[in-house]
Amino acid sequence: MATAPAISTRSLPSFEGLRPSTIRVSLVGLPLRPAGLTQRPVRGLVVRAATSIAPKYTSLKPLADRVLVKIKTVEEKTVGGILLPSTAQTKPQGGEVVAVGEGKTFGKNKVEISVKTGTLVVYSKYAGTEVEFNGSNHLLLKEDDIVGILETDDIKDLKPLNERVLIKIAEAEEKTAGGLLLTEATKEKPSVGTVIAVGPGSLDGEGNRKPLSVSPGNTVLYSKYAGNDFKGIDGSEYIALRASDVIAVLS
Numbered sequence: 658m659a660t661a662p663a664i665s666t667r668s669l670p671s672f673e674g675l676r677p678s679t680i681r682v683s684l685v686g687l688p689l690r691p692a693g694l695t696q697r698p699v700r701g702l703v704v705r706a707a708t709s710i711a712p713k714y715t716s717l718k719p720l721a722d723r724v725l726v727k728i729k730t731v732e733e734k735t736v737g738g739i740l741l742p743s744t745a746q747t748k749p750q751g752g753e754v755v756a757v758g759e760g761k762t763f764g765k766n767k768v769e770i771s772v773k774t775g776t777l778v779v780y781s782k783y784a785g786t787e788v789e790f791n792g793s794n795h796l797l798l799k800e801d802d803i804v805g806i807l808e809t810d811d812i813k814d815l816k817p818l819n820e821r822v823l824i825k826i827a828e829a830e831e832k833t834a835g836g837l838l839l840t841e842a843t844k845e846k847p848s849v850g851t852v853i854a855v856g857p858g859s860l861d862g863e864g865n866r867k868p869l870s871v872s873p874g875n876t877v878l879y880s881k882y883a884g885n886d887f888k889g890i891d892g893s894e895y896i897a898l899r900a901s902d903v904i905a906v907l908s
Contacts, residue, residue, distance in 0.1 A: 707787040707794055717790055718756060719797060724770060725756040726778060728787075728794045750885065751779045751807060752796065761800075763864030770800050771818060779804045779815060779897070782885055804885060804897045805856070812887040812895050817856035822871060822903060824850035824879065826894040848881045849907065850896065859900075869900045878905040 710717065719725050729752045754776045760769040772778060785798025805817040815823050827849045852875045858866040871877060884898025 707789040710788055710790045715791075717788075717795075717797075719758040721758045722761040722770060722800045723758045723797060724754055724772060724778075724800055724803065726752040726780065726785075726796045726798065727755050728752045728796055750782055750804075750887075751777065753777055755795070757800075763860060764862060766864035768860060768864045772800065772803060772806065776806055777808055779807050779812075779885075779887075805854075811890045813853060813889050813893070815854060815887075815895075815897065817854055817897060819856045820859040820869060820900045821856045821897055822852055822869065822900050823854040824877065824896050824898070825853050826850040826896055849876065849878055851876050853895070855900070871900060871903055871906065876907045877903045878907060879903045 717725060754772050754774050756774060757770040757772065760767050762768075780796065780798060781802045781804060784802035785796040788795050788797055801819060803818055804821055805815040805823065807815050812823075813825070817823050852871050852873050854873055855869050855871060858868045861867055879896070879898060880902045883902035884896045887895045887897065889895060
């Protein structure tokens with residue numbers, strides 16, 4: 658039998674520094690659990706909705722300009738009595754103030770929290786830290802995250818705080834400029850509305866209130882993605898936003 662000719666490695670180019678190729682192997686048709694291999698269970702992540710405060714702590718005192726709000730119970734039924742699944746239950750944006758901090762210092766002036774214990778308030782949707790305390794869910798947030806005071810069940814009665822403004826959103830156009838009737842899905846949400854109520858104004862560096870540049874009754878244009886949306890008892894739509902998100906007065 659003839660022997661293969663010998664080849665000297667000195668004549669071959671050097672491949673030092675090159676990385677081996679990655680070979681992709683299809684698993685189609687292969688068993689998911691080959692013999693001799695064991696499948697380890699994967700632990701799922703557990704996400705807690707609220708920080709739980711141990712029962713041994715009986716008091717929670719907010720600091721500085723923070724406020725502790727007892728969250729309003731989620732509605733489990735519709736007005737007609739239909740039981741809502743958990744996925745359809747609206748997360749509440751309101752509750753009762755149960756404790757307040759000592760206030761905030763501006764220069765040499767100290768300004769107290771503008772809401773008192775027992776006040777019913779509405780707050781920004783994603784504000785604060787949720788805590789489970791004394792068997793109930795609470796929200797610990799800054800006073801600036803409180804949109805306003807609401808003593809009734811209708812958002813039109815909201816009393817905005819600081820530089821917040823409550824606006825009744827104008828109804829969407831029913832037809833295009835050419836006269837075509839728009840469906841609910843194709844109606845563009847307007848960024849125009851009428852000011853219903855305004856807050857006392859923001860605080861300057863010395864703790865003094867600066868009056869807002871808009872007043873109840875003004876028709877205004879506001880930023881499209883600003884504020885918190887609400888629906889009134891009569892079906893009207895409202896938005897509460899900062900005065901800085903109002904970009905023009907229309908007349």
